[in-house]
Each structure stands twice: as structure tokens, then as C-alpha cells.
Amino acid sequence: MIHTAKQRRVSVSRVIEKTITIPHALSRRDLLKFAGAAGLTSVAAAALWSSGAMAQDGASGTAVGGLGNAILGLDPHLANQVGGMCVISYVFEGLYRIEPATGDAKAELVDGDIEQVSDLVYRAKIRAGATFHNGSPLTAQDVAFTYARVMSTELGSFAAQFLNFLKSVTATDAQTVELTLNHLPAGLGVLKQRLAMIKIMSEADTTARSANEIALAPMGSGPYVLAENLSGERVLLTRHEGYNGALPNDYDSIDLRLILEPSARVAALRTGQVSAIEEVPYPDLQSLDDAGFETASLQTFTMSLLEFNCGKAPFNDPRVRQAVLFAIDRDLITQAVFLGNGAPALAYFPEDHPYYTRPETVFVRDVEKAKALLAEAGVSNLSFELMVSDQAWILPQGELIQASLAEAGITVTLKPGETESLYAFVSDASFEAYLAFTDPSIFSPDPDLLLRWVFAGTLARALWHWNTAETDKMEAMLEAALQLSDEAELKAAYAEILEYAAQQCPAFPLHHRKQPTAWVTDTPGFVALPRTGLSYIQGA
Template sequence: MRYTSAIGVTTAITAGLTACGGPASNGDGAQESGGGASGTIEAGLSYPLSTGFDPMITSGATPYAANMHIFEGLVDLDPATLVARPALATGMPKKINATTYRATLREGATFHDGSAVTADDVVFSFERVLDAKNASLMAQFVPFLDTVKAVDTSTVEFRLKYAFALFPSRISVVRIVPKKIVGADAKAFDAKPVGSGPYRFVSAVREDKIVMEKYEKYNGPHPAKAQKMVWHLMSDPSARVSALQSGRVQAIEDVPYIDMKGFTGKNKVESVQSFGLLFLMFNCKDKRFADKRVRQALHYALDTEKLIKTALLGNAEPATGYVPATHPDYSKAATVYTHDVAKAKKLLADAGVKDLSFTLMLTDTGWVKDIAPLIKESWAAAGIDAKLDIAQSPAQYAKVDKGTFDVLAAPGDPSVFGNDADLLLRWFYYGFWPEKRYGWTGSSAYKKTRSLLDRAASAADENKRKELWSQVTDLVAEEAALYPVLHRKLPTAWTTDTLTGFEPLPTTGLSFVDVGRA
């Protein structure tokens, strides 16, 4: 999710992102005047700018987090709870009938160039997502949309191809953009975004910082409570920790687990359970992994508890289903992979496999690198030889997309787009990933998975949807073509006496919506 390669988009980001004009950070959090907001919030983010900011296509964790402040949808998700709430719309979309909804725009809403947000902008924003030529990341989340039209300047009507009970919250994946600006120069917009949110974009440099400032004309429910924000892009975890402890920044994400006990007093650290997972993905077109028993054996051979205790210092939970046990749509899978070397060996023997040897690719994310030798050690105990190949995510996914890989262990977290089981399951098991990445397309299991997800999507009864999602969970767990090993906790640290209203997130990134300087 953190890199463009996650969807094959190749937006180039350069130092040219820096916008002309606009104030720079004063760097000291000094109080400034302006509409009830004061001071500068400075934060340490883990990842550089791997994509641009266009909300239709961005998959980078850092620009996506920035977009939560720059843009609005008709409906947005609360950053901490992931519960849907009205944003540009005056309320949640109104259901006219099973396949028709209407939404009314907030009166007086404007984009950061001062122009009014109109129903035409809303229609444009949805249509560009639905247009296949644009290869929008968000299109896969709204396959139920048929047409979007403006009823008048402030009312939009949605016609659905079929009934989809999660429609009111799902449209949060589409952020509303100004038709005039995007239509004139989409590439320029990608580098210098213009939204209607509480903060407006000022400048960005790929491996340095992003600067935003309060949008004075914002009239929505979540106005900026700081005059300015400076997000320092700090991939070095020790640099982030030092920046918080020295007072240079007021919050950091992705605290190294080993450093968590070092935060005391006014410096608080909290580890929040997330959907964020470490998964194993197999090249099912490779004859070594075509038999699901081989894939199952590699899961049973893993000492997941040791991975969590040693590398993550207890900050994760072993996967007992596709979503963590804390998730409202949790269903325990019929197949739960406990550490069972004897069972792993038997599965390999039953599959006729001897002396299994392959290359395990991993991304170079810090905690993933910490886990890598422990995975190799677990498999070695079961007589499995895995050579480790650790590299940056874009490089690894380039191999995956060419089909030149054996097994991949990597992090993933589509919950930043939405937290319902339909969205989370579709990300890895419907469309791009199974068809383009792990070679599941022709299997009967994939066809059944698609059918179950489609049936769940059109089911009006919540209990029926959950029953169908449970069947999908059982199926993907048994198949193990791509399946989680663990769901990790996300540690965030902040200085309690400098921020008001701050909460750590269950997703990658930081949110300062409704957060001010103390």
C-alpha cells in the first residue's frame, strides 16, 4: 500500500513538487493568529513520497495521509475509528430505492482556489474514477456504480447496477476534486493538489517534508485547529525517535518496538491493533506451489509466536482469520495455522515434495527485515531451504508483476480505504492481485471466491453478508495462495502537553484532523 508498485501506477515525483509561494515552517511551534487556529504542528512520518497526491490513484502511505487533510469525500471515515461520517455532504446519502441514492452538498463549500464545490465537480470526480482509461485504484471499490448525475447544483444522484447495502460508507473512497483544475492539467494537480479540506497544500519535497496550512474559507465540520503543519519525512527510525524526544516534532508514526519503553512522562507511546498484516504470497503458476498442501505446509512450519515475541516484542497477533479478532466482521477460519512441524512435513510428503528449496522475497521495511531470519529458521527446522532476497518494495513488486518470483512475504493494509470485510477481502482476492500477481485466475477456488463476494455485496441482510464473508475466509485460509501470518499493532508516539485531541491510528500514517497545538 505504501508504494506505487502496489497497483502498477508509475507517477513520478521529483523535487519539482515544491510549490511556488506559501509560507515555510517556522519550526518552533510559535503561536500565530488566524481564525481560532494557532501554532505549527510538526510530525515525523516514516515514508518518503512514493507517489503523487491525486486521490484517484495515489497508493503511497504518506500522500494518502496528507490527502485526509487536503481533500474531502461526500463521506469520510473517522481516522481513528474508521466509521463513516458526512463530510462534503450534509448527511449520509439518502436511499431513494434499492439502487438509487441522493446526496446534498454542504452550502458554501469551496476548493482551495476559492471556487465553489458543485454537483458537477462531484460527478466529474466519480466519473474519472469509473473511467477504465484512468486506471484508478479506487475503481475496484465501487464496481456497483452505474451512473452519477447532477440533479441540480447541490444534489447528486447515484444509480447502482445492483443493490449494495454498504453504499453510504463505501463512497468515502472517492475524494472530490475541482473539475476545472484537474481537467486543465492532471499532472500538475497530482504534484500540487487542490481540495476542499481543512488544510491546503503548500509544498512538498520527496525525502524532506510536506507543508500544509489552514484553509481559512473551510466551512465544514472539522476545521483546522493549527495554523500550519510541517511533516518531516524521516525513514530512519532513530531519527524519528530523536526528533520527538528533542521536541523538534510533536508526533511520530511507526515507533520501533525496541524503543517503546523509552518514552516516559509527557512523551506517550501507544500501540494500536490494526488490520495491517504480514502475508505470504505464492506464485501459484510455479509447479512447486500449485498444490495447496505445499502452501499449507509452509504456514504450519512457521513459529509465528516466536516471530511476534522476538522480532515484534509482542506487538502483533497470530492470524486466526483474515481479519483480526478485534474486527467487527471477524470470523475464525476453519483452518488456523498453528506451529506444527510434523504436520508440515506430512503435508509435503503427501504432496510428493522432497528437498523443497526456493527464494523468499521480502520488502525492506524495518520490522519485516527483523522477521526474515526467523522465517528462514522456522522453515529450516522442517527441512525447507529458503534463500532470502530483501529489497525495496518497488523492486520486489516489479519481479512479482513479471511473474519472476517464488514466494513473497510483505506487509499490507487496505483498511486505510475502508474497514468493512467486503473491501478488505476484495483487495487481495478479487481482480488485480489474484489475476495479475499470484496466478489464481483459473482455479475453481478463485471462481467460488468471486461468486461468494458478489453474493455478499448484494445481500441486504447483514447476517447473510457475514455468513458469506465467513465462507470466503474459510476458503482463502485453506487455499493459502495469499494469506496473513499475523496482524500487527502500530506504535505511535506523541508529546501530550503539545497536542490536543490527538489519537493514534489503526492504519499507517498520522491524522491531525480535529487536533490542535496546546
């Protein structure tokens, strides 16, 4: 729901201090300097937004937005956190792009549409005149190089696991690539959605620079150029003058400020220092609306995710994992934390998802069932440490979970901390359980990817440490579904998978949430997204 607000125009001077311009080449000392920069600028030192409307002939001014998620790296084939993906969406293009409002894949670097050559071979013409930010032409060879890079085991890209249907991508001439498939992934629509995940990089630029240089200052062909990256503080994007794609790039520049403290983000919007903010605290939505700002709370795939260490007792037993999930009072969390902007997860997919089917195993609170499952598993006096992300809508859930589990005889010690730093304990298997959040739909909305993100491959095996025969079975079920194209068969297959996911629950959502955004009325080009991030290019 988007709340219509009274028109309010913020007009203030623009102030920029302490910026670093990224050179074409970075020394090791420069890299360490960039990587070591930490902390936020104060609200008073943030860039101020010049609110005059864009000139009718196109370019005008700088848009300044306040981000609520950290940016850890910007290599589009390695970045898998929401803050980085927001920046990447401005800087890079794929063969296709995902339309946020619908989830549909639209041609981006593909000229027209892909053409089927034979059962498992497709051909794509590259958009004429597409150039990288350094002015060099984007060619079919760059596309082929990009896919080879992602699919190589050497890079270790998280995206590789989602391209197992793809055999090869080859350049047949300067503007044409051929894609040879192992099989068509659940129809042509899913194929295009997967192709949208992969952002095209320059072969010459990528091979000439180090991994650290690319992570700090990547070069793409998108509507905006990454001009400045002050680690922990801001990213400045400037217009790519050679861009000839479909998205608008009317602003001279877009200044994305990292304001991780929720109250500081709200204050920055109220005082005219930014024109839009993401991750608005739910209690502030109404007051911002009353103050004359536009606000939106849009349904997303974003979820609070309870992750278990399945590699050691007691959570190597799915009955113990289920017991914890049955004991949590989700309705209490809904009322106390989400204020109408979230709903308990009845399944891994939210109820409005086209492949949602209510499973038989639904974690509605049942303390007696939780106790019975623990007894069946031979576990008494269960006690564990729960790490809790410090994200504003996650952190307060910790004490509520602790209290509700105590009623089931389960003792929980809370360990709050910064989201990404806590994942160090997850990856080295030194944790027991972790309450965090995720939204794989920022990569693709197709159901196979959404399920694999949590229940197969990298995260399931390397983070939840779920390496069992049941993991193998889940991956086989997903692979079988991926090769179906009949909608009724797909619906039935995903219903079976959703039930198995609930039974095994190596990680499982507690709630699906709405994404809260606020912005100054009539901000040119701004569109609230049904996902994390800020877009000044009409929702791209």
C-alpha cells in the first residue's frame, strides 16, 4: 500500500565533504585506505539534496538517498548482499533485466529478444552502440567472457549454482552470442530471469585489474558510472554519457549515503539532507506521512530467517529444529515488531506467491508439540545461543523469541551483533542458531532460485552445514522440477518441495515482511521498490 502524502518540497543547499575519487588504477596502499575507511558521516555532513525539478531537456542536479544496508563489495558476480546489489543495479547491465513490480524479464543488452536456433541452442544479438563506462564497445566476446567467468570454479561465484542448465556461451561474431543449454529451465521465462542475474563485464578491464580493485571500483555499461566509493560512508554515481539503453539517467549524479542507524536516516529525510530513505522503521511510517512525505510499505520476498547449524548436535536432528520453530510465538512478534507490515510465514513462499501451497507442516505455535518433538529426539533441557542481527526489524525479535521458547522449557542466550560480522561464526560452524534476514528475489524471482538459495548448494551446505542424504534429496527434487514446463506439474512439484523444506527446516522464515520506503513528494524518477534499495531510474 502506498500512502498518498501532502506535497512537500524540500529545498536546501548541497554540501559534500570528504570524498574520494576512484582513479583508473589503485595502488595496494590506496586499496587498504579504501577498505579501512569506516563509520558514517554525521547527519550534518551528509550531502544535501537540490530539490529543483529536472530540466525538461534532460539532465539536472544530484539525487541523494539514504541506504540502510551495508555495502561490502561491488563485483557483480561475487556480491550477494542487498546493499551492494542496489549500487550494482545502476552500474551494470545484463542480457535481460528484471522489472521489479512484476518480476518479468525485459530485454536489456539483448537487441529485441533471444532467438531459438534448435532445441537447446539460442542466439542473441547485442544492442548496437552499447559501451562500457571507459568508452570501449561492449561486444559479444565480453558477454562470452562474463559467463565463462561466472561459471568457472576458480572465481567461486554464488551465481554459478543457478546456471547448471547452461552448457556454454560463445561469440559467433562481434555482436552475436549463442547459448547452448543442457536443458531449458522450466520454460523460456525462467531462462530469461536467470540471464538477468548475470551482469556483463569488460574482458579487457576485468583481466587487467585485481579482485580488490574490481570490488571497490567496478566498471559496467549501465546508466551510471561509479565515480566515488568511500567505504562505509557513500557511493557517488555519475551519468554514463554513452549510455543508449532504455532506462533514464536524467540526474547528473546520484549520491547514495550509508546511514545505517535508523533514527539518523529518518532525521536526514526530515531535515532535507536526503530525498529518499529505505528501511524506514515501521513506527515512523505514519509520522512521515503526516509530515508530508510519500511513504510506501510494499510486499516483498524479504524474510526473517532462523538458521540452524545442522552439522552438530542438537540441531543435526530436524525434530529439534522443528521443536524450536513450533515453540516461537510468531503472532506476538507480528504485533510487537511489524505493526501490520509483516505476516507469519506459513511456508517458505509467501501466500501471494504463484507457487504457494500451504504445506502440511505449518509452524503455528504449539508448545506441547514442541515438547513432544524434543522428547522424541531424546533431548532434554535444551539450551543454545541465538545470534541476532542488529537490523532494526530483526533485533527486537530476539527477546521475544527468548521469552516464548522459555515457556517450552528451552533456554536461549542472545548474542546480538552486526549482520555480516556474525556470518563469520556461521561460515566456520562455530554457531548454534542465527536470526538474520534474506531476500534472494533481488537476483531473480523464479521459484527454483528462491528455493535453492536456502535449501540447496552453497548456503545450505556451507552455512547451515546441512550436508546429508536429505540435502541430496532436496537438490534432486529441485533439479527435477527445473526441467518441467507444464504449470500443473510445476505447481505439484513445488508443493512437494515446500513440504519437504518445512520438514527438514535447516533454515526457515519466521515472517515475510513489507519493505518500508519514504521520499520527498515529486522526487523526479523515484519509485519505491518491492525489495531493498533505492531507485532514481524508475524502479530499475
